[in-house]
Amino acid sequence: MNEETTLPVSTFQVEEPENNSSSLAVAQLFSRSSHPMALFFQVAFKLVSILVYLLLGLFTSSFIIQFVITVTLVSFDFWTVKNITGRLLVGLRWWNEVQDDGSTRWRFESKEDPTYKPNKVDSRVFWWSMYLSPLIWIVLGIVCILKFHITWLVAVIIALTLSGTNLVGFLKCDRESKHRLSAFVNSQSMFRSVTKLFM
Amino acid sequence: MDTTEESTLDEPVWSTIKRDLGLIGRRLKLVILPKVTAVEMQAELRDWDLWGPLFICMTLATVLSVEASEDASLIFSLVFLIIWCGSFVVTLNAQLLGGAVSFFMGVCLLGYCVFPLLVGAFFCIFWTAVLPTGVAVVLRFVTVVLLLIWSIMAVTAFFADVKLPEGRKLLAVYPVFLFYSGIAWMILVGFQEHK
Numbered sequence: 001m002n003e004e005t006t007l008p009v010s011t012f013q014v015e016e017p018e019n020n021s022s023s024l025a026v027a028q029l030f031s032r033s034s035h036p037m038a039l040f041f042q043v044a045f046k047l048v049s050i051l052v053y054l055l056l057g058l059f060t061s062s063f064i065i066q067f068v069i070t071v072t073l074v075s076f077d078f079w080t081v082k083n084i085t086g087r088l089l090v091g092l093r094w095w096n097e098v099q100d101d102g103s104t105r106w107r108f109e110s111k112e113d114p115t116y117k118p119n120k121v122d123s124r125v126f127w128w129s130m131y132l133s134p135l136i137w138i139v140l141g142i143v144c145i146l147k148f149h150i151t152w153l154v155a156v157i158i159a160l161t162l163s164g165t166n167l168v169g170f171l172k173c174d175r176e177s178k179h180r181l182s183a184f185v186n187s188q189s190m191f192r193s194v195t196k197l198f199m
Numbered sequence: 200m201d202t203t204e205e206s207t208l209d210e211p212v213w214s215t216i217k218r219d220l221g222l223i224g225r226r227l228k229l230v231i232l233p234k235v236t237a238v239e240m241q242a243e244l245r246d247w248d249l250w251g252p253l254f255i256c257m258t259l260a261t262v263l264s265v266e267a268s269e270d271a272s273l274i275f276s277l278v279f280l281i282i283w284c285g286s287f288v289v290t291l292n293a294q295l296l297g298g299a300v301s302f303f304m305g306v307c308l309l310g311y312c313v314f315p316l317l318v319g320a321f322f323c324i325f326w327t328a329v330l331p332t333g334v335a336v337v338l339r340f341v342t343v344v345l346l347l348i349w350s351i352m353a354v355t356a357f358f359a360d361v362k363l364p365e366g367r368k369l370l371a372v373y374p375v376f377l378f379y380s381g382i383a384w385m386i387l388v389g390f391q392e393h394k
Contacts, residue, residue, distance in 0.1 A: 103301065104301045
């Protein structure tokens with residue numbers, strides 16, 4: 001994962017030992033974020049889709065309503081993360097395009113500015129939620145298979161495909177941007193050493 | 200590679216939403232009136248999306264399972280599976296025949312082209328509600344067959360562009376025909392059992 005996502009852990013925990021209440025911690029998280037709205041939607045759609053999948057059955061006996069709401073929320077999450085929160089929280093965006101011969105091509109966008117660093121809270125929450133959501137869906141899928149709920153397995157497979165694709169897209173994008181950044185730094189240092197040579 | 204394509208990292212959220220909604224609307228229009236040049240078609244398909252297919256499929260599955268009254272959840276999942284697995288197999292077939300079509304592109308195209316059949320299902324609801332049973336049966340059959348032809352015409356208009364080797368076009372279109380006929384048959388049978 002990102003180096004910067006592991007770094008802030010220490011500073012983060014030092015400052016909030018008294019705040020045991022989780023709501024306070026969440027409030028603090030939002031106050032430190034540079035895009036609180038994006039941060040909210042990054043987590044909200046994932047959380048609500050899982051809650052609807054697990055709990056809406058208590059309030060309605062209709063399989064269809066529960067299924068449609070779950071799948072809709074999961075796809076809203078996919079769209080929001082891929083198109084909006086990804087670029088706001090970590091400055092990354094991926095595309096998968098079809099070329100003339102029918103083959104697909106990944107295209108990655110990252111901030112051109114080499115000094116750009118995503119907000120620490122933002123990138124931590126982003127990557128944690130990205131890794132956790134496919135994991136949770138895998139667990140739910142295994143439960144589905146064990147309980148032999150084949151109809152629900154369809155919903156879980158959709159959720160897993162979407163969250164998994166998004167994770168892979170962003171991981172590739174992140175790697176590509178690091179690669180580009182190091183290439184840029186290398187060319188800069190090379191330029192400097194070359195200029196030194198002539199001065 | 201990024202110099203030719205403009206960066207979209209800093210665009211406002213609203214313009215992202217507007218662009219993608221516009222995309223879905225434009226594609227539905229293409230399916231309803233399949234009269235565009237090959238170049239436009241290619242450009243449209245290159246930037247695939249699965250929104251249209253997902254909502255078309257979900258609406259159709261809901262309509263059919265509500266109509267079925269018993270075993271609604273089974274029918275819902277069945278319609279879902281048939282549409283996605285069907286598009287997968289048909290796309291794979293076109294690929295194996297040497298067509299220049301990517302997986303997502305094919306699923307996107309086949310999903311959007313189910314739209315006329317979805318319209319057909321809504322017509323069926325209407326006919327069943329207002330007409331006496333005998334007339335409704337005939338009208339349902341006629342509407343679904345007409346809209347089936349519409350769907351297949353929309354797909355073949357797109358398929359004309361995937362650069363299949365000569366003589367293999369029919370082999371690629373034939374499974375499409377089977378696939379859509381299957382969906383049309385499901386719609387007809389679903390309403391038949393209701394009455």
